[in-house]
Amino acid sequence: MHFITESRLDDGILEREFTLGDIPGILWTPPSAPAPLILLGHPGGLRQMYPRLAARARRSAADGFAAATIELPGSGDRPRSADADQARADLRRAMAAGEPVDEIVDRLVLPLVERAVPEWRTALDALLALPEIRGPVAYSGGVIAIGVRLALVEPRIVAAGLFAGSFVPRVMFDEARQVTTPLHVLLQWDDEGNDRQLALDLFDAFGSREKTLQANLGGHTGVPQFAGEDAARFFVRHLNDRSALPPG
Amino acid sequence: MHFITESRLDDGILEREFTLGDIPGILWTPPSAPAPLILLGHPGGLRQMYPRLAARARRSAADGFAAATIELPGSGDRPRSADADQARADLRRAMAAGEPVDEIVDRLVLPLVERAVPEWRTALDALLALPEIRGPVAYSGGVIAIGVRLALVEPRIVAAGLFAGSFVPRVMFDEARQVTTPLHVLLQWDDEGNDRQLALDLFDAFGSREKTLQANLGGHTGVPQFAGEDAARFFVRHLNDRSALPPG
Numbered sequence: 386m387h388f389i390t391e392s393r394l395d396d397g398i399l400e401r402e403f404t405l406g407d408i409p410g411i412l413w414t415p416p417s418a419p420a421p422l423i424l425l426g427h428p429g430g431l432r433q434m435y436p437r438l439a440a441r442a443r444r445s446a447a448d449g450f451a452a453a454t455i456e457l458p459g460s461g462d463r464p465r466s467a468d469a470d471q472a473r474a475d476l477r478r479a480m481a482a483g484e485p486v487d488e489i490v491d492r493l494v495l496p497l498v499e500r501a502v503p504e505w506r507t508a509l510d511a512l513l514a515l516p517e518i519r520g521p522v523a524y525s526g527g528v529i530a531i532g533v534r535l536a537l538v539e540p541r542i543v544a545a546g547l548f549a550g551s552f553v554p555r556v557m558f559d560e561a562r563q564v565t566t567p568l569h570v571l572l573q574w575d576d577e578g579n580d581r582q583l584a585l586d587l588f589d590a591f592g593s594r595e596k597t598l599q600a601n602l603g604g605h606t607g608v609p610q611f612a613g614e615d616a617a618r619f620f621v622r623h624l625n626d627r628s629a630l631p632p633g
Numbered sequence: 634m635h636f637i638t639e640s641r642l643d644d645g646i647l648e649r650e651f652t653l654g655d656i657p658g659i660l661w662t663p664p665s666a667p668a669p670l671i672l673l674g675h676p677g678g679l680r681q682m683y684p685r686l687a688a689r690a691r692r693s694a695a696d697g698f699a700a701a702t703i704e705l706p707g708s709g710d711r712p713r714s715a716d717a718d719q720a721r722a723d724l725r726r727a728m729a730a731g732e733p734v735d736e737i738v739d740r741l742v743l744p745l746v747e748r749a750v751p752e753w754r755t756a757l758d759a760l761l762a763l764p765e766i767r768g769p770v771a772y773s774g775g776v777i778a779i780g781v782r783l784a785l786v787e788p789r790i791v792a793a794g795l796f797a798g799s800f801v802p803r804v805m806f807d808e809a810r811q812v813t814t815p816l817h818v819l820l821q822w823d824d825e826g827n828d829r830q831l832a833l834d835l836f837d838a839f840g841s842r843e844k845t846l847q848a849n850l851g852g853h854t855g856v857p858q859f860a861g862e863d864a865a866r867f868f869v870r871h872l873n874d875r876s877a878l879p880p881g
Contacts, residue, residue, distance in 0.1 A: 574837070574846075585833065588848070589822070597860070598822075600836070600846040611870060612845070615863050622859060 386511040388412075398446045400439070405508055409462065410455035411435075413442035418517035420451040421624040424505060424535075424542075426526030428551065429460025441525070444613065448621050451518055455508050457528070458500040469493060476552075480578070490552040494530045498557075502534045509541060523620050527551050529587070536566040543567070544623035546616045549584035550576055550605055558590045567595040569619040571612055576605045634759040636660075646694045648687070653756055657710065658703035659683075661690035666765035668699040669872040672753060672783075672790075674774030676799065677708025689773070692861065696869050699766055703756050705776070706748040717741060724800075728826070738800040742778045746805075750782045757789060771868050775799050777835070784814040791815070792871035794864045797832035798824055798853055806838045815843040817867040819860060824853045 390402040397416035402409065409431060414420060423445045427434045431454065442452035459466040472493035479486045505524075512518050522541050524532050527548040536545045537560050549572040553561075568591055572584050588598045597619070601612050638650040645664035650657065657679060662668060671693045675682045679702065690700035707714040720741035727734045753772075760766050770789050772780050775796040784793045785808050797820040801809075816839055820832050836846045845867070849860050 574844075594850065595857070596822075596850045597857075598846070598848040600848075602842065602844045609843070609845075611866070614866075615847075618859070618863075 386508075386515075394439075394443070396443070396446065398443065400442075405455065405504075405511055407463070408455050408504055408508070410453060410508060411438065411442075412451065412453045412512065412515075413439075413446060414451045414517045415446035415449055417449050418451060419519035420449055420517065421520060422512060422518050422522045423450050423452045423620060423624075424509070424522065424524045425452050425454040426524060426528060426532055426548075427454060427457075428527055429457035431456050431461050441613075444617055445620070448617055448624075450620065450624060451512075453508065453512050455504060458497065458504065466496075469497065486552065487555060491554045491556070494528070494552060494554050495556070497528065498530050498534050501528070501531050502538065505531070505535055506539055509539070513541070521624055523624055525616070525620070529553055530557055533557055533561050533564060533587075536564045536568070544569075544620060546619055547571070548608075549573075549587065550579055552580065553583065553587055558587065561587055561590040562592050564591050565593050567619075567623055568593045568597070569616055570596065570598045571608060571616060572598060572600040573605055573607060574600050574602050575607075578605055634756075634763075642687075642691070644691070644694065646691065648690075653703065653752075653759055655711070656703050656752055656756070658701060658756060659686065659690075660699065660701045660760065660763075661687075661694060662699045662765045663694035663697055665697045666699060667767035668697055668765065669768060670760060670766050670770045671698050671700045671868060671872075672757070672770065672772045673700050673702040674772060674776060674780055674796075675702060675705075676775055677705035679704050679709045689861075692865055693868070696865055698868065698872060699760075701756065701760050703752060706745065706752065714744075717745065734800065735803060739802045739804070742776070742800060742802050743804070745776065746778050746782050749776070749779050750786065753779070753783055754787055757787070761789070769872055771872055773864070773868070777801055778805055781805055781809050781812060781835075784812045784816070792817075792868060794867055795819070796856075797821075797835065798827055800828065801831065801835055806835065809835055809838040810840050812839050813841055815867075815871055816841045816845065817864055818844065818846045819856060819864060820846060820848040821853055821855060822848050822850050823855075826853055 386403050386405050388401045388403045392400050399414045401412050445452040459469045476489045521543045523544040524535050524542050525546040527550045529547045530553045532545050532547045544567045546569045634651050634653050636649045636651045640648050647662045649660045693700040707717045724737045769791040771792040772783050772790050773794040775798045777795045778801045780793050780795045792815045794817045
């Protein structure tokens with residue numbers, strides 16, 4: 386992990402861009418470091434996503450948490466995948482035509498999960514080696530299929546706030562059933578690019594003993610401010626309850 | 634409205650039992666009165682419900698709100714209804730046998746709504762005439778069908794926190810579509826005596842521009858503490874935003 390830029394935001398937050406091999410990322414640490422960590426998931430494209438990611442990081446810092454994110458495979462400045470681009474085009478076309486999308490979703494999302502999850506875990510290794518990060522760790526955001534897989538395979542993640550705003554391959558429902566991590570799932574009730582029933586089925590499938598679904602009126606980008614605040618309190622509840630990392 | 638008992642709880646909350654004609658009720662006012670008001674809905678039986686109602690009233694008082702409740706028709710010390718008792722027995726039998734319940738729910742809930750809603754409105758008239766109540770007013774709790782009708786017909790109610798824990802006659806979905814009051818709906822995902830799909834359909838039907846569904850794992854009485862806190866913040870958002878009653 387190499388830090389390439391460093392800037393001090395208001396409220397004393399330190400924002401640093403880094404590279405991890407060829408993966409770009411950003412780390413925000415609050416003045417109160419060493420701090421627990423929230424991994425900020427997103428749909429890819431750090432540059433376009435920066436304003437929203439920085440806003441989420443500021444909220445995390447206000448609660449005393451560091452936040453970090455990395456670019457997804459095939460997004461932003463990383464080499465594109467011809468297969469993923471094809472699948473994305475096919476998905477758009479199928480949705481516009483009202484055709485079934487299951488096979489296309491499998492083609493688009495499964496390889497992404499396979500590539501992204503080990504990268505997130507490598508980033509987590511590097512982040513937890515920094516003196517200003519002490520854990521515990523939570524995952525927050527979309528691509529929800531990545532969140533499902535991470536929650537299942539990564540015991541260092543003690544809570545996951547998932548945004549039900551993208552498709553989940555049906556084969557991953559079996560993984561969801563094995564997840565025991567406490568979950569807070571946000572669903573935009575009128576998300577035009579999302580399958581509401583699939584999101585409800587996925588919430589039902591999760592094996593976690595603590596799981597909350599919060600659905601709000603509005604489209605994909607219309608998450609109301611109070612929903613963000615409720616999600617933040619979910620992280621406070623789970624990240625402040627523990628002073629050390631769980632075994633893993 | 635005649636006050637018949639008066640006691641001072643810890644934190645300076647004044648608890649008074651009252652009668653309104655032949656309807657018993659309870660009013661809790663915080664030291665900060667005059668205060669906004671939350672009407673506490675419940676499934677009937679003030680005596681058995683008292684501990685949970687008092688806990689909700691304490692939470693309301695901590696946020697600076699008065700709280701009030703009245704006994705439902707046919708419950709507690711009020712004259713029983715042979716028709717309702719019959720419908721309740723039929724409902725239990727049909728549910729145990731896995732038979733359809735729509736006709737029974739209509740028979741049980743519609744007359745209850747017809748009788749209870751005017752009583753709640755009369756209580757609201759009397760409560761708002763007290764110097765220690767200034768409005769605005771919210772409704773909180775179950776019988777969700779009563780909450781739907783109240784939200785529709787009572788313009789003085791500016792927000793409703795509904796507990797999706799009882800059946801709603803299908804004919805009331807048309808009323809739900811006309812509701813514009815901001816809503817916070819709690820759903821216990823594994824509520825054994827409730828129809829989850831009906832609750833989701835009802836949430837979908839509401840015409841309100843601000844509506845939130847919060848679903849948590851667990852049965853009818855297993856609402857987690859944090860869910861109560863999220864609901865409380867919904868009321869704070871809506872009752873503290875206004876300093877006067879809306880026209881009505």
